[in-house]
Amino acid sequence: MASVTGTSISMASFKASLAPSSRISNVKSVSFPISGKSFTTLRMQPARFRISCAAKPETVTKVCEIVKKQLALPDDSAVTGESKFAALGADSLDTVEIVMGLEEEFGISVEEDSAQSIATVQDAADLIENLIEKKGA
Amino acid sequence: MEKGVQRWVVDISKWDPSPHDFCSVLSLLPQHQRSFVTRFVRMEDRKRALVSQLLQYALVHEVLGIPFDEITINRTLEGKPYLGNDNAGLEFPNFNFNVSHHGDYVAIASEPLCLVGLDIVSYDIPPKETVLEFIQNFSSYFSSLEWDNIVNAGSCDGILTEFYRYWCLKEAYVKAIGSGLAYGLDKVEFLHTRWTNISVKINGEDTREWRFWLFELGKGHWASIARGHPRSATESYRKTLQGSEFNLEEYHKGLHLPNVDFVSRTIEELISVLHGEAYKIPGDERNT
Numbered sequence: 001m002a003s004v005t006g007t008s009i010s011m012a013s014f015k016a017s018l019a020p021s022s023r024i025s026n027v028k029s030v031s032f033p034i035s036g037k038s039f040t041t042l043r044m045q046p047a048r049f050r051i052s053c054a055a056k057p058e059t060v061t062k063v064c065e066i067v068k069k070q071l072a073l074p075d076d077s078a079v080t081g082e083s084k085f086a087a088l089g090a091d092s093l094d095t096v097e098i099v100m101g102l103e104e105e106f107g108i109s110v111e112e113d114s115a116q117s118i119a120t121v122q123d124a125a126d127l128i129e130n131l132i133e134k135k136g137a
Numbered sequence: 138m139e140k141g142v143q144r145w146v147v148d149i150s151k152w153d154p155s156p157h158d159f160c161s162v163l164s165l166l167p168q169h170q171r172s173f174v175t176r177f178v179r180m181e182d183r184k185r186a187l188v189s190q191l192l193q194y195a196l197v198h199e200v201l202g203i204p205f206d207e208i209t210i211n212r213t214l215e216g217k218p219y220l221g222n223d224n225a226g227l228e229f230p231n232f233n234f235n236v237s238h239h240g241d242y243v244a245i246a247s248e249p250l251c252l253v254g255l256d257i258v259s260y261d262i263p264p265k266e267t268v269l270e271f272i273q274n275f276s277s278y279f280s281s282l283e284w285d286n287i288v289n290a291g292s293c294d295g296i297l298t299e300f301y302r303y304w305c306l307k308e309a310y311v312k313a314i315g316s317g318l319a320y321g322l323d324k325v326e327f328l329h330t331r332w333t334n335i336s337v338k339i340n341g342e343d344t345r346e347w348r349f350w351l352f353e354l355g356k357g358h359w360a361s362i363a364r365g366h367p368r369s370a371t372e373s374y375r376k377t378l379q380g381s382e383f384n385l386e387e388y389h390k391g392l393h394l395p396n397v398d399f400v401s402r403t404i405e406e407l408i409s410v411l412h413g414e415a416y417k418i419p420g421d422e423r424n425t
Contacts, residue, residue, distance in 0.1 A: 072264075077178070086216075089182040091239065092308055093275075100274045112277070112320055 054081075055125035063125045066101045070094055081122035102128060108135065138391070141229045141249025143196060144362070144399045146354060147188050150241040152404055159187070162404075165411065166190050170210065185238035188404060192236060192245040193218060195407040200247065201232065205411045211377070215317030219377040230387070231367055231379045235312050242358050244399065250383065250391030252370055254313025254363035257354065258305040260298065268293040272300050279303065280326040302359065303327060306335065306349055309363035315374025346388075350396050360399065364392065 064079045071088055073079065079088065085095060099115045102108070102124060108131040118124045154162065163171055166187075174186040197208050197220060209221035219233060234247035239257040246255040263271035269288075276284060283303055290299045307322050327349070329335040335349035347365040354360050366388065367381040375381050383391070 073178075083178075084176070087176045087178055089177065089179050093304070096278075097274050116317070116320055 054122070055129045059125040059129055060121060062105065063102065063121050063128070066105060067098055067121060070098050070101060079121065081120065081125065083121050084119055085121075086119070098124075106132060108132060138228065138249045139394055140200060141232055141247060142394050142397055143200060143234075143247045144244070144397050145192060145196065145246075145402045146242055146244040146360070146399045147192065147402050147404060147407070148241050149184055149188055149243055149404075152184065152188075154184075159183070162191075162408070163187055165408065166194070167206075173212075185243050188243040188407075189236045189238050189245070191404065191407045191411070192243060192402075193234065195402075195410040196234060196245050196247055197222075199410050201229070213315055213373045213377060215315060215371070215373060217312070217315045217317075217374055219374070221377075230383070230391075231381075233378065237312070237360070240358055241356055242354055242360070244354075244360055246362055248364060248391070249394070250367075250387070251364045252313040252315075252367050254309040254311070254365075255360060256305050256308035256312060257358055257360045258301045258308075259359075260301060260357035262297070268297050272296065275300070275304070278307065278322040280323050283326060302332060302351060302361075305351065305359055305361040306337075306363070309349065309361040310337065310347070310365070313363040313365055314369050315371045346392070348392060348396075352399055354399065362396065364396075 060081045064081075064083075067073075067083075067085070067088065067090075068075065068077060068079055071090055071094060073088065085098065090098065095115075095118075099110050099118070103110055106128050108128060110127065110131065114127055118127060163174060166174070170190055174183050174190065177183045177186055193210055194205060194208055197203055197210070198205055201220075201222075203222060207222070210218050211221040212218050218236065229249035231250045232247065233253060234245055235253050235255040236243070236245045237255045237257045238244070240259040242257050244255060244257060246253050262268075272287065279287065287296055287299045287303065290296045306327050307325060310325055311322070324340050326338045326341075327335060328338060328343070332351050335351065336343060336345065337347050337349065344366075346369070347363065349364070350362045352360045352362070367375070367378050367383070370378060370381065
C-alpha cells in the first residue's frame, strides 16, 4: 500500500538501515499531491488503516517551538517541517536534549534507534504521532 | 608514515568576513561542496563549515601532494567525508581524516593507517537547567562506572567537566568508525588514569586496539582524538578505506605512531596552501 505523505525527505543524514515497518514515510520518494487531482488510481483509505501519515500541523508547530528553544534560535527563525536538525546547528548534545524535550512534552518514550533516525522536524512530528497512537491503541 | 599523522586547529573567533568576502572564500571550493556550507541556517555554523572544508582540502594537498583541483572529497551516507582519490601508495596504507567544529574552533585530524575520530566540546553551562538535570538527559549513554565517576566528581564544575570529557571521547569514537549514531554508547566504556592512557572496553572487552587523547584547546574547549582499528568501521565507511585488515605488527606500528599536538593554522595560511602563494584574505582584520 502506498503511504501518502506531504513531504519528501532527503536521505543525507540517515543511517543506512532504518527501523522497519512504521518508517515508510522516510523512503526517499516523490511526494504525492493530496489535492485529489492525481487520485484516479488510488483508493482513499479509511482513517484507521493508515500506516504512516504526515503529522498534524499543531504537532509540527510544537516541535518547531521546542527545537528553537533548545537551539536558542530567535522566534522569527524560519523553522519548518522540512528543517533538518543538523542544518539548524544541532550537535549531538542538542539532539539528545531535543528528543528528551519532546518525550516530556508529548508524554512518550522514544527508543534510541528511532531517535537517531530523526533528521527533520517533520520526522520528529511523525514519530511522535505514531508513538501517541500506539500508546492509545 | 609519521607524516600522515596531522592535527590542525583554526580559531575562527577573529574571522569576521562581510557577506561578500565570505562568498569569495566559498567560491574557492568546488561547486558541489558549497551546499555543505550553505545548508546551515546560522552564519556562525556556515563559517565553521567553510573552514572545515578548507582544512580538508589543505590537509590532503599538503600531506599527499595532490593538486587542489584534483582532490575528490566524498561523503558516506551518514555524512562522513573521505578522500575519494585512489590513494597515496604504500607510504600511507589507509589515509583517512576527520573534522570537528564547535564554538571558536574548527579542527582536523588525519592518520595514515588507523581510523581517526575527532570531536571538540566546549565547557558550556546549561542555560536553563541545573548541571544534574542537564546530565541526566544523557545518562543512558554512559556505563555505570562512568556515570559514578561523573556524579561523584564533587562540585558542579567538576561534574560538568567530567561529563564533557567522557562525551567528547565517545563522540570521537563514533566519528572514527563513521557511524551517524551515538547508539549503544553505554557499552563503550572509557578507562583512564587522570585522563591519560585512555582506552576503551567495548561490550566488556578491552581489545587494546584503540587509543585516545584529550587536549585542552583553550577558552574552555577540549578536543578528543580516537585512533582505532579499521575493521571497526561501519560498513558504509569501511568501503571507502584502502584496507581494513592488517597483520598484528603492521597494525601496532600504526597504533603506536607518535600522537602530535594540535598545530594552529590561520584561514590565510590554508588558502595560501591551496593556492601555493601568499593571498590576502578578505575579512581578516590582521591584514589591514
